Each structure stands twice: as C-alpha cells, then as structure tokens.
Amino acid sequence: MPTSSDKDGHRPAPQLLLRELTAGYGGTPIIRDVSIAVGLGEVVAIVGPNGAGKSTLLKAITGQIRSLRGSVRLAEADVTNMRGDLLARHGVGYVPQVRDVFDTLTVAENLEMGAYLLAKSELPERIHEVLAIFPALQKMRHRRAGTLSGGEHKMLAIGRVLMLRPTTLILDEPTSNLSVSLSKTVLNDYVRRTADAGTAILLVEQKAVAALEISDWAYLMMGGAIRLDGPAGELLDRPDFRQIFLGHVAKHIPSETAGTG
Amino acid sequence: MSVLVASIGFGLISTSILAIAAVGFTLQFGVTNVFNLAYGSVMTGAAYAAYVANQFGVDIWVSMVLGGLFGAALSLLINRGLYTPFARHGLGLAGIIQVTLALGLILENGLQAIFGPSYHSYQMSQGPSFHFGSMVFTAVQVGIMGIALASMIGVHALLAHTKLGKAMRATAADAPLARSCGIRTEFVTDIAWLLSGLLCGIAGVILVMDLQSFTSTTGSNFLVPVLAAAVLGGIGQPYGAMLGALIIGMVSEVAAAVTLPQYKEVIAFVILLVVLLFRPRGILAEVASLKEVVA
Ligand SMILES: Nc1ncnc2c1ncn2[C@@H]1O[C@H](COP(=O)(O)OP(=O)(O)O)[C@@H](O)[C@H]1O
Ligand SMILES: [Mg+2]
Numbered sequence: 001m002p003t004s005s006d007k008d009g010h011r012p013a014p015q016l017l018l019r020e021l022t023a024g025y026g027g028t029p030i031i032r033d034v035s036i037a038v039g040l041g042e043v044v045a046i047v048g049p050n051g052a053g054k055s056t057l058l059k060a061i062t063g064q065i066r067s068l069r070g071s072v073r074l075a076e077a078d079v080t081n082m083r084g085d086l087l088a089r090h091g092v093g094y095v096p097q098v099r100d101v102f103d104t105l106t107v108a109e110n111l112e113m114g115a116y117l118l119a120k121s122e123l124p125e126r127i128h129e130v131l132a133i134f135p136a137l138q139k140m141r142h143r144r145a146g147t148l149s150g151g152e153h154k155m156l157a158i159g160r161v162l163m164l165r166p167t168t169l170i171l172d173e174p175t176s177n178l179s180v181s182l183s184k185t186v187l188n189d190y191v192r193r194t195a196d197a198g199t200a201i202l203l204v205e206q207k208a209v210a211a212l213e214i215s216d217w218a219y220l221m222m223g224g225a226i227r228l229d230g231p232a233g234e235l236l237d238r239p240d241f242r243q244i245f246l247g248h249v250a251k252h253i254p255s256e257t258a259g260t261g
Numbered sequence: 262m263s264v265l266v267a268s269i270g271f272g273l274i275s276t277s278i279l280a281i282a283a284v285g286f287t288l289q290f291g292v293t294n295v296f297n298l299a300y301g302s303v304m305t306g307a308a309y310a311a312y313v314a315n316q317f318g319v320d321i322w323v324s325m326v327l328g329g330l331f332g333a334a335l336s337l338l339i340n341r342g343l344y345t346p347f348a349r350h351g352l353g354l355a356g357i358i359q360v361t362l363a364l365g366l367i368l369e370n371g372l373q374a375i376f377g378p379s380y381h382s383y384q385m386s387q388g389p390s391f392h393f394g395s396m397v398f399t400a401v402q403v404g405i406m407g408i409a410l411a412s413m414i415g416v417h418a419l420l421a422h423t424k425l426g427k428a429m430r431a432t433a434a435d436a437p438l439a440r441s442c443g444i445r446t447e448f449v450t451d452i453a454w455l456l457s458g459l460l461c462g463i464a465g466v467i468l469v470m471d472l473q474s475f476t477s478t479t480g481s482n483f484l485v486p487v488l489a490a491a492v493l494g495g496i497g498q499p500y501g502a503m504l505g506a507l508i509i510g511m512v513s514e515v516a517a518a519v520t521l522p523q524y525k526e527v528i529a530f531v532i533l534l535v536v537l538l539f540r541p542r543g544i545l546a547e548v549a550s551l552k553e554v555v556a
Contacts, residue, residue, distance in 0.1 A: 064437055084440030094441045102434040105427065112424075113431045117443040120424070164443070 011217065012039030014073075015200035016061075016168050021070035023060035029068055030056045031224040038200045038217075040167070043191060045232060047208040047245065048221035054204040055097050057221070058172050061202075062094045063087055074168060088117060093166030097173045097204075100157035103146030107137055110145050110156055114163030130159045133190070150177040158190055169194060169201045176206070183207060187214045208245065212236055220245055263395065268518030269511070270396040275486075276510030277409030278468050282483070283490035283502040284416055285460030289336075291433045291497030292453035295344050296358050299365035300487065302372070303339070303458065304465030305480030307332035309372055311466040312381055321385040322404070325466040332462020333455045339364065340454045365481060373477040380474040405467045412460060413503055419456075420499060429453055433497065485526055486513065489533035495542055508532075 014037035024030035031053040038044040046054055059065045061072055063084045071080045074090050082090075101110050111127050118126060131138050134155045140148065145156055154174060161169065171191065175183035192214045195201045205211030212218055215232035220241060227244055228235075235241045282304065289297050311328030315321055347360055388400025398406075419426040431439040432449045440446050468483055469475040490509045494501025509529050517525040 062441060084437060085443050085445050088441060088443030092441075096438065096441075099435055099438060102431045102438065104434045105430060109427055109430075112427060113439070113442050113444070116424075116428065160442075 011037065012041060014038060015040045015075055016202060017073040018061065019071045019073070021057070021060060021067055021072065023056065023065055023067040023070075025056075025065060027068070029224070031060065031221075033070065034221075034226055035070075036202070036219055036226070038168070038202050040200050041195055041198055042217060043195045043201045043203055043215045043232075045208075045211040045215035045218040046202070046204045046221050047206070047211055047218060049245075050206065052221045053224040054221055055172055056224075058094070058096075058170055058202075058204060061170060062092070088164065091164075091167035092170065093161040093164055093168070094170045095157050095161050095172060095174060097176065101145040101148075101153060101160060104144060106142050106144055107148070107156055108141040110160050111163055114160035117164060126163055126165075130162055133162070134159045151179070151182050154178060154182075154186065158186070162194065167199060169199050171201065172204045173206060174203070175210070183210060187211065209236065264518050265515065266395050268515045270398065271518075272511040272514035274398075274402050274405060274471055274510075275514050276507050277406045278464055278471060279486055279490050279510045280409050280503050280506035281412050281460050281467070282464035282487045283494070283506045284413070284499050285457040285464065286487055287491040287494065287497055287499055287502040288416075288429075288453055288457040288460070290491070291499070292429055292457075293340065293344075293450050294354065295340070295361065296354070296496075297344075298358060298361040298484070299339065299368060300361075300461055301481035301484035302365040302368035303332055303335055303461050303480070304468065304483065305372055305475070305477060306335055306368055307462030307465040308469045308475055308480065309376060309381075310462075311469075312376075312383060315383050315385070321383050321470065324383070325408075325463060325470070328466035329459045329462040332460075332465060333458035336458025336461060337451060337454045340450070369477050369481060376477065378476065380476050382474045383470060385470065401470055405471060408463065408467065412463070416456075416460075416499055425449070425452065482526070485533065486510075486529040489529045489536070492533060493536050493540075 016036075016038040018034055018036040020033040020035055022029050022032050022034070034057055036044070036046070046057070048054055056065070060067045063082050063086075066081055071078060072082075073079065074087075074092065077090065079087060079090060079092075084094075087094075102113060105113065108127070111130060112123065115123055115126055131141075136152065137155060137159060140152065145153070148156060154177070158171075158174060174191065175186050178186060187210055191201060191203060195216075203211060203215065212232040212235055217229065218232040218235050219229040220227045220235070222244065228238075228240060230238065230241075282300075286297065286300050289295055289300070307328040310331035311321075311324040314324040314327045319327070343360065343364060344357060347357060352360070385401070387402075391398050391400070391403055420430060428439065428444045428449050429452065431442070431444060432446045432453075436446050439449070465480055469479065472479065486509050490505035491502050492505070493508060494503070494505035509532060512532065513525045513528040516528045517523075
C-alpha cells in the first residue's frame with residue numbers, strides 16, 4: 001500500500017479526489033473548480049484566510065450543501081452529493097469547525113454515536129482504545145458534552161470521529177479555540193499519527209505554519225479557489241506562497257512562528 | 262380539607278394524562294423541530310378512532326391501543342406528507358407553525374363533518390373503586406395512572422438505554438452531525454413521529470375516558486395545558502415535560518378546587534405566560550446552564 005508522499009513529491013494514489021468542485025449556498029457558487037487529492041497515509045492541508053471558502057468546501061464534500069458542478073470520488077466510488085450517513089458507511093469521518101459534539105449527550109454516549117455503524121459487540125473494546133488515546137476523557141465519561149472546556153470538547157470530537165476507524169478523515173480547524181501547546185498536541189499526536197496509521201486526512205487550518213509542519217501536501221485557498229499547491233515543506237519557502245498568503249496575513253505569522261518555536 | 266385531598270387525587274389523574282401528551286409533544290419538537298399545534302386535533306382524531314372501534318364492541322382498553330396506533334400512523338403521515346415537503350421548500354419554523362395550526366383546524370372540522378357537533382361517549386364501566394387513604398379512584402383512573410407510569414418508564418428506558426433512543430437524542434441535538442456518524446436521521450425522525458403520535462393518540466383516548474364525553478374540539482381545548490407543561494419543562498426535554506405535567510396537573514386542580522373548576526385552563530394558561538416571561542427555556546434550563554458555568 002502506498003503511503004505518504006515522499007520528499008520528491010511523489011504522491012500515493014488518491015483515496016479522496018475532488019475534480020473541479022463548485023458549490024455554494026442557494027445556487028450562488030462560493031467555491032469554484034476546486035481540484036484536490038488526498039492519498040492514504042497523507043495529511044493534506046488546505047490553508048487560507050477567513051472567509052476563503054474552506055468550510056464551504058468541506059460541507060460540499062460531506063453532502064451538507066449540494067455541489068453545482070464537479071465530482072467527489074472515494075477510491076473508485078463516485079460520492080458526489082452523497083448523504084452524510086452514506087458517506088460514513090464509505091468510511092468518511094468528519095469533524096466540523098463548530099457544533100462538533102452532541103452537547104446534550106454524555107461523553108460516553110458521544111463516543112457511542114461515533115461508533116453507530118459498528119457492531120454492538122465491538123463497542124466496549126473500541127471505547128477502551130479511544131479512551132487510551134485521550135485518557136483525560138476517561139473520568140468525564142458521564143458528564144454532558146456541553147459542560148466540557150474547549151480543549152476537552154475538541155478531544156471528544158476527535159475521539160468520536162476515530163471510533164469508526166475512518167479511512168478518510170475530514171477536519172475543519174481542529175485547533176481553533178485551543179492553546180498553542182494543545183494545538184501542537186492535536187496536530188502532532190492525533191492528526192499526524194492517525195495518518196501514519198494509514199488514514200487519508202484532509203485538514204483545514206488557519207494556523208498555516210503549524211499545519212504545514214505536519215502535512216505532506218498543501219493547497220492555498222483564497223476567494224473560493226485553489227491558488228497554488230505543493231509539498232507542504234516547500235510551500236513556506238516559495239516566494240509565490242509568501243507573496244500571496246504570508247503577505248496577506250503578515251501580522252499573524254511571526255507570532256505563530258514564535259509560538260511553535 | 263377533604264376537597265383538597267380530592268383535588269390532589271384529580272391532580273394525579275390530570276398529571277397522568279398531561280404527562281403522556283406533553284412528552285409526546287416535546288419529543289416532536291425536540292427531534293424534528295416542528296411545534297405541532299395540530300397535536301390536540303390528532304388527539305381528538307385518535308379518540309374518535311377508539312370510539313369507532315368501541316362502537317363495534319371492542320373493549321375500551323383495546324380501543325385505546327387502536328387509538329394510539331391511529332395517532333402514530335396519522336402523525337407519521339402528517340409529517341411525511343405535509344411538514345417535511347413544506348420544510349424542504351424552505352419554509353421556516355414560524356411558517357411551519359402556521360401550517361400546523363391550519364391543519365389542526367382542518368382536522369377538527371373534518372371530524373365534526375363526520376361525527377357531528379354533538380357529544381359522544383365510550384361504552385365502558387368505571388369499574389370498582391379503590392381507596393388510597395382518603396383518596397378514592399375508579400378502576401379506570403387507576404388504569405390511566407398505570408399507563409402513564411409505564412409510558413414514562415418506557416420513554417426513559419428508550420432514550421437513556423437503547424441505541425435507537427440515543428440516536429434520537431443525537432438527531433435532536435444536531436441532525437447533520439448525527440448523519441455524519443452514519444445515523445439515518447430520516448428513519449430516526451419517522452420513529453420519533455410514530456412514537457410521539459402513539460403517545461398523542463393514547464393521551465387523546467384516556468383524556469376522553471376520564472372526561473366521559475367528548476366532541477371535535479376536546480383535544481384542541483386540552484392543548485393549552487399540554488403546551489404549558491412542555492414549555493415549563495423546557496421545550497424538547499422529555500424529563501422536563503414530565504415535571505411540567507406534574508406541576509401543571511397538580512397546581513391547576515388544587516387551585517381550581519379552592520377557586521372555581523372552570524378556572525383550570527385559565528390557571529394553566531397563566532402559568533404558561535409566567536414561564537414564557539421569566540423562564541423561556543424552562544425551569545430546568547437554570548440547572549443545565551449552571552453546570553456549563555461551573556465547568
Ligand atoms: N450558511 C451560509 N449561507 C450563506 N453564505 C455562507 C454560509 N456560510 C458561509 N457563507 C459565506 O461563504 C463564504 C466562505 O465562508 P467559509 O466557507 O465559512 O470560509 P472559511 O471556512 O474559509 O473561513 C463567506 O463569504 C461566508 O459569508
Ligand atoms: Mg471555516
């Protein structure tokens with residue numbers, strides 16, 4: 001099985017493949033002709049400023065808004081505009097930017113809903129495995145998710161999505177509202193490691209530097225379109241990327257770089 | 262003194278009927294976001310369905326089950342055939358409420374066209390009397406309280422301990438997120454309408470069994486206390502609706518006993534207004550939000 005793109009930019013066969021995807025709210029396109037590939041074992045980042053259309057793109061992939069044009073493929077299957085529950089059956093996990101846990105359910109019940117498609121007999125073992133990744137959740141099992149702090153909340157959201165052992169994982173700003181150190185933990189320990197275990201991960205991030213550090217490939221999105229892409233490690237040094245993106249958010253980058261050491 | 266004791270007995274019966282009706286109503290809103298003002302008319306429809314069965318010689322308790330099933334089927338049909346298509350065409354929450362109100366009137370007038378404006382009664386006996394201290398209940402009233410208790414335990418067991426019940430709560434909390442977990446939310450929504458319709462239908466029949474006569478407006482007249490109980494408990498929260506039913510049922514019967522019986526609905530209405538003014542998220546909301554602050 002081909003995993004992770006190597007240093008020369010050879011990439012694994014796409015598990016998730018978007019071709020010229022165009023979508024918006026109520027007939028007006030917000031994102032236009034977006035083509036993106038994510039292979040098994042890869043973390044592929046989409047970075048871009050607020051309002052670029054990143055969340056809209058993920059909503060189109062996950063069947064929450066209808067695509068107007070283009071296609072979404074999973075391995076060999078065409079899943080364009082497929083309903084969310086059927087995508088889950090195709091092994092797609094999704095953590096939205098907001099509203100990412102069931103507030104009125106307990107932590108344990110949230111994990112159970114994450115494992116909705118697993119056989120009941122698999123549940124205890126799977127909960128045990130996921131709680132081993134997030135030991136802090138163990139003692140909160142019976143608390144309502146709505147009472148968790150920002151960090152605990154995000155851990156639960158990621159734990160919930162891992163319950164199903166997704167082959168394709170779509171994450172919308174998993175580090176928003178998290179401290180710098182917790183962001184690093186989420187990206188390095190959870191996101192990168194899940195990809196290394198063979199999952200295809202599409203990661204949307206505003207914290208561009210931190211995201212690019214753990215990604216294999218990256219796309220820059222602005223104004224609803226992909227402006228450029230390349231190996232994540234090289235993108236930060238490319239003059240065109242710096243000009244378009246770093247120039248755009250120059251104020252944010254130095255502090256973020258300082259924070260990540 | 263004995264008036265007060267008797268009114269507590271009446272309060273328990275009112276609470277039982279209200280609890281079943283209010284839990285059904287709140288489930289509909291909680292899972293499917295429809296504030297179904299046709300609920301009272303569906304109760305009446307179920308009462309007439311039981312009446313027809315009863316006229317054919319079917320035992321009243323079996324007729325009650327048939328009325329419940331009628332309520333379940335009618336509710337599912339209403340949602341599939343009317344509310345969902347309207348919502349799909351982009352009609353918002355407030356617009357749907359108007360549709361439910363219109364449907365309630367249509368059902369009510371339809372029932373009147375079929376059965377006429379006069380009052381009807383079931384063929385049933387109230388059975389032997391039972392004494393609990395100084396309170397006296399008929400066998401029918403004991404049956405009503407038993408059904409209410411069993412329904413509440415059943416709803417609790419479903420929501421707290423079964424996969425389907427948890428999926429229902431997950432869908433209520435966040436339907437798109439539930440879908441992304443693989444939950445077929447359309448199916449879960451259908452089940453929610455069947456279940457809430459069952460409760461609605463049973464409530465309609467036992468309301469009539471308690472009142473002993475009814476007409477096409479009986480259910481919709483009962484809607485105010487149902488709304489009061491559901492809103493008091495925090496709309497969409499089944500346990501809140503149970504508590505709300507207890508408060509509305511008890512307070513309105515006891516208050517009616519010390520004032521005048523015809524004030525019962527008025528008292529429920531006043532409680533509803535006070536709650537909407539001071540606790541629009543229900544009496545339990547404070548507890549929940551307090552927990553959030555502490556965490
Ligand atoms: N539900 C919505 N309805 C209409 N427009 C929306 C909606 N959500 C987002 N938008 C618009 O789509 C554009 C892209 O938003 P979004 O995809 O959330 O950007 P990002 O995630 O990159 O910050 C914005 O201009 C935003 O105003
Ligand atoms: Mg976003």
